[in-house]
Amino acid sequence: MNFKKTLMLCLMLMVAGTVSAQNTTTSKINKDSLPSDAIIVKRVPLESGQAFDVKDVLVVDTIPSTSEGLSIVLYNDNTWRYVRNRDIDVLDETIYTQNWDTSKIHAYNVELKDLPMSMVIDLVDTLKSYHCPIKGRVTSKYGPRRRGIHQGTDIDLETGDPIYATFDGRVRHTTYVARGYGNLIIIRHDNGLETFYAHLSEVNVKPGDWVTAGQVIGKGGNTGRSTGSHLHYEIRYKGHSFDPERLIDFTTGTLRRETFLLKRTYYSPYSRFTQDFDEEIQSDEEDKKIAAEAAAIKYHIVKSGDTLGRIAINNHTTVTKLCQLNGLKKTSTLRIGQRIRVR
Numbered sequence: 001m002n003f004k005k006t007l008m009l010c011l012m013l014m015v016a017g018t019v020s021a022q023n024t025t026t027s028k029i030n031k032d033s034l035p036s037d038a039i040i041v042k043r044v045p046l047e048s049g050q051a052f053d054v055k056d057v058l059v060v061d062t063i064p065s066t067s068e069g070l071s072i073v074l075y076n077d078n079t080w081r082y083v084r085n086r087d088i089d090v091l092d093e094t095i096y097t098q099n100w101d102t103s104k105i106h107a108y109n110v111e112l113k114d115l116p117m118s119m120v121i122d123l124v125d126t127l128k129s130y131h132c133p134i135k136g137r138v139t140s141k142y143g144p145r146r147r148g149i150h151q152g153t154d155i156d157l158e159t160g161d162p163i164y165a166t167f168d169g170r171v172r173h174t175t176y177v178a179r180g181y182g183n184l185i186i187i188r189h190d191n192g193l194e195t196f197y198a199h200l201s202e203v204n205v206k207p208g209d210w211v212t213a214g215q216v217i218g219k220g221g222n223t224g225r226s227t228g229s230h231l232h233y234e235i236r237y238k239g240h241s242f243d244p245e246r247l248i249d250f251t252t253g254t255l256r257r258e259t260f261l262l263k264r265t266y267y268s269p270y271s272r273f274t275q276d277f278d279e280e281i282q283s284d285e286e287d288k289k290i291a292a293e294a295a296a297i298k299y300h301i302v303k304s305g306d307t308l309g310r311i312a313i314n315n316h317t318t319v320t321k322l323c324q325l326n327g328l329k330k331t332s333t334l335r336i337g338q339r340i341r342v343r
């Protein structure tokens, strides 16, 4: 199949996907109606659906994609998802090598002043999906509490309830802290964030395991310093926590946004997510300005296995646009380490 045809198919499927996704929260596809070498572009599920709860579904087929590092896995409930071959493909390999310490809770030693004033984080895209860790009532918010600072959000649950990985990633550390977290799982994600799941009654993963969003990693409980079954859930960037409710509405299980502007001010324990609309509008305008500046120019460094098509998909652009920006032909050979302007 020549490249142009591949690209056309890809675009057609993207359009088809946009239409069908309006009516359904899970992506359904009939494999037989597609050419064997079709590229499927996944719709991002923002709802906390069961589509990626791999526990209850069986894999019926795995289809290679045009990229060696990616396969398409079909499940017996007609859902599907992209699965990365982690031996070949890691989006930004430094995420899983730098400060990668499986032996302790805190792997980073980065001072607050050394973190950027604000940074844009793509939480989900065609290759990164989301699942709510557990849906439920928030019983304790992030921030100052009694004698100390509450570094996370507490969500009510029954002991034994399944706990899901929030995003794709790799388990960095698991431990038991009698006077604190109890059974704890820490996962580092492709988007650079780490999530903490505490007071678990059961841990089903170990350090080094790759996990996908929606995979059951353990069961909720009441271990450690805890009164009553609940999930203590933290989100951290380079060791610094911020209010998880900024990203997740735990009552509905939905992710509030696909792209998140993480500001340094959010690491303050006094900075909580607010539903104050005036403040939100003002903050949104400020966010848009900063995001627009950050988005103005963006580069990608070519790594092994990259193709123009792949780089285009990952950066929400087209091959034609990439060629224009970089003075390339669609047939140009990419060099590893080459800098490609994507925006």
Ligand SMILES: [Zn+2]
Pocket: 140, 150, 152, 153, 154, 231, 232, 233
């Ligand atoms: Zn807590």
